Each structure stands twice: as C-alpha cells, then as structure tokens.
Amino acid sequence: MIAQVILSILLAGILVYAWSEYARSPAVAVLALLVAAAGLYFVWMPEHSTQLAELVGIGRGVDLILYVWVCLSLIVVLNLHLKLRTQMELITALARKIALADAQPPRAAGHPSKNQNDSKS
Amino acid sequence: MEGLARTQIHVVIPAYNEGPVISRVVGEVRRAGYAAVVVDDGSSDATAQAAGAAGATVITHPFNLGQGAALQTGIDYALAQQAEVIVTFDADGQHRVSDISRLTDALEQERADFALGSRFLGQAPNLPPLRRLLLRAATAFTRLTTGLELTDSHNGLRAITRRGAATIKLRQNRMAHASEWLAQIAVSRLRYVECPVTIEYTTYSLAKGQSLGDAVLILLDLFARRLYR
Numbered sequence: 221m222i223a224q225v226i227l228s229i230l231l232a233g234i235l236v237y238a239w240s241e242y243a244r245s246p247a248v249a250v251l252a253l254l255v256a257a258a259g260l261y262f263v264w265m266p267e268h269s270t271q272l273a274e275l276v277g278i279g280r281g282v283d284l285i286l287y288v289w290v291c292l293s294l295i296v297v298l299n300l301h302l303k304l305r306t307q308m309e310l311i312t313a314l315a316r317k318i319a320l321a322d323a324q325p326p327r328a329a330g331h332p333s334k335n336q337n338d339s340k341s
Numbered sequence: 342m343e344g345l346a347r348t349q350i351h352v353v354i355p356a357y358n359e360g361p362v363i364s365r366v367v368g369e370v371r372r373a374g375y376a377a378v379v380v381d382d383g384s385s386d387a388t389a390q391a392a393g394a395a396g397a398t399v400i401t402h403p404f405n406l407g408q409g410a411a412l413q414t415g416i417d418y419a420l421a422q423q424a425e426v427i428v429t430f431d432a433d434g435q436h437r438v439s440d441i442s443r444l445t446d447a448l449e450q451e452r453a454d455f456a457l458g459s460r461f462l463g464q465a466p467n468l469p470p471l472r473r474l475l476l477r478a479a480t481a482f483t484r485l486t487t488g489l490e491l492t493d494s495h496n497g498l499r500a501i502t503r504r505g506a507a508t509i510k511l512r513q514n515r516m517a518h519a520s521e522w523l524a525q526i527a528v529s530r531l532r533y534v535e536c537p538v539t540i541e542y543t544t545y546s547l548a549k550g551q552s553l554g555d556a557v558l559i560l561l562d563l564f565a566r567r568l569y570r
Contacts, residue, residue: 314405324399325398326397
C-alpha cells in the first residue's frame with residue numbers, strides 16, 4: 221500500500237509535468253503521458269499486468285514491465301547518443317569556421333616587420 | 342605534378358600542448374622549403390606563438406576538438422590555399438622531415454593520390470614490444486575491414502594530392518580517425534602506395550602517445566561505428 225501511494229505520487233507528478241511540456245514538444249509529452257498513465261493503472265491493478273504478461277507469453281506482470289522498461293531506456297540512450305554526436309559535428313564545423321577565419325599567416329621574410337626574429341636559430 | 346615546387350606542398354601539423362617541441366619541428370619543415378600549417382587544437386600552453394614564430398601558418402581551434410578534427414581543419418585550409426600536395430605530420434618530433442620527399446616522390450612516380458608512411462617497411466627504433474603487437478593487431482583488423490593491403494595502419498605521416506584530399510572528410514574527432522582515413526581511401530578507389538618511413542620513439546613522444554587503454558577505446562569505437570553503418 222505504501223509503495224503504491226509513493227509510486228502514484230511520482231507518476232502523477234510525471235503526468236502533470238508531461239502535460240505542462242505539451243506545448244514545447246508534443247510527441248515527447250504524449251509518450252510520457254501514456255507511459256505514466258499505464259504506470260498508474262498497473263500500480264493499482266497489478267493483476268491486469270500479469271494477465272497481459274501471460275497473454276504475450278511472459279510469466280509475471282513485473283517481468284513484462286521490466287522488459288518494456290529496459291527497451292525504452294535503451295532507445296532513449298541511443299537517441300541521446302545520436303543527438304550528441306550530431307551536435308558535436310555541428311560544434312566542430314562551427315569551431316573550424318571560426319578557426320579558419322582567424323588563420324594567422326606566418327611571420328615570414330618578405331613581410332618586413334619591426335621585430336624580425338625570423339632567423340630560425 | 343612534374344616540377345612541383347615545395348611551397349605548393351603544405352605540411353599540416355596538428356598540435357595540442359606541444360610547446361616544448363613545436364618550434365623545432367616547424368623550423369625543420371620550413372628549412373626544407375615546405376609551407377607549414379600548424380593547427381593548434383586549443384592548447385593551453387604557448388604552442389601557437391612558438392609555431393608562428395618558427396614560420397608556420399597557425400590556425401587555432403577555440404577549444405580542444407581532437408586530432409582528427411585538427412587534421413581536417415588543416416586540410417581544409419591547405420585546399421583553400423591551392424596546395425597541390427598535403428602532408429600530415431606529427432608535432433611531437435617522431436617523424437623525419439627527410440621522409441616527406443620520399444612520400445611526395447612516391448605520389449609522383451606511382452601516380453598515386455595517397456602515399457602512406459609505414460614504420461614496418463622502414464624503421465622504428467625503440468618501439469616497445471607491446472605497442473608493436475598492438476599495431477600489428479590494428480593493422481590486421483584494418484586489412485580485414487577495408488581490404489587495403491597495408492603494413493602499418495596507424496601512421497600519422499602521409500602525403501596526399503589535392504584530388505585525394507578532397508575525398509577525405511574526417512568525422513571522428515578523436516583518435517579513431519586513423520582507421521577512418523583508410524576507410525575513406527578504400528571508398529575513394531584512388532591509388533595508394535605505402536612508403537618506408539622512420540618513426541623515432543623518444544621519451545617525449547612515448548609519453549604523449551596513446552596508452553594501451555586508448556587503443557582499447559579506439560577498437561570499441563570502431564566496432565560501434567561498424568554497427569551504425
């Protein structure tokens with residue numbers, strides 16, 4: 221009972237948060253809403269998750285939820301990794317552009333400057 | 342490429358905190374008559390100033406991006422400067438400037454677009470046995486995955502023509518770029534040759550070089566990259 225209440229509060233928090241984020245990114249918000257709602261449902265109806273698990277050939281409802289969770293988090297990690305990589309490529313392109321625009325040509329002979337230290341030891 | 346002037350050969354030297362040695366390397370390159378392009382990869386020491394004073398064009402990354410990114414920046418710059426041949430050269434003094442002409446001659450004589458240095462055709466005094474083993478393994482792996490007939494897959498000394506350079510787009514910022522070079526050379530279907538070069542392992546270059554842990558990371562990274570394709 222205690223676990224159910226705590227979980228419900230957490231999931232309800234996620235529901236509210238997802239709802240408030242709807243304007244910014246609808247896809248993520250809807251996904252989070254669905255996951256949180258499903259979580260709430262199964263917290264109070266654990267026997268339904270077991271029925272669903274048996275339907276798809278998994279022994280217990282908890283196992284089904286665990287497997288789904290592992291898959292979801294792997295997808296999230298992969299997604300983040302790809303996003304970070306794209307971002308790194310953009311940053312590299314930006315830094316390269318700045319660096320090239322700022323290239324310092326050699327202080328070589330032919331450009332007599334006041335402090336010609338170019339005798340190369 | 343008959344009668345190629347050395348000023349049309351740009352030697353690209355990526356450097357990250359190489360302050361103590363960079364001016365010697367740049368000085369040698371300049372004395373041999375080549376154009377020197379130092380890409381300072383966000384060093385916190387005086388690498389840029391030292392390289393500039395020694396006569397190199399200096400391009401400074403605003404922060405550290407990695408050797409692959411630095412090489413690509415140097416290649417982009419050299420191409421924009423109408424370089425005919427681009428040489429990649431390590432800043433830590435382990436390469437010999439006298440080997441550069443061997444590579445550029447090979448480009449000319451073999452009508453190749455890539456001339457790659459090999460320490461196993463040449464010499465590598467003081468190469469630690471463990472590192473030798475590791476390099477052999479990396480080479481075998483590269484042969485298997487790219488089909489290139491090479492003896493040394495992780496050699497930073499290369500000479501490439503304009504045409505060859507235009508096909509190189511390094512996306513691996515960190516050390517895994519060595520294998521990326523070879524993958525892109527294989528895809529370009531342009532001619533490549535391998536030339537013997539000498540790698541001098543000094544205490545300095547060994548300390549700066551990659552550790553065994555880096556090598557493992559590079560392997561993992563490469564495997565991951567193959568999975569993505």
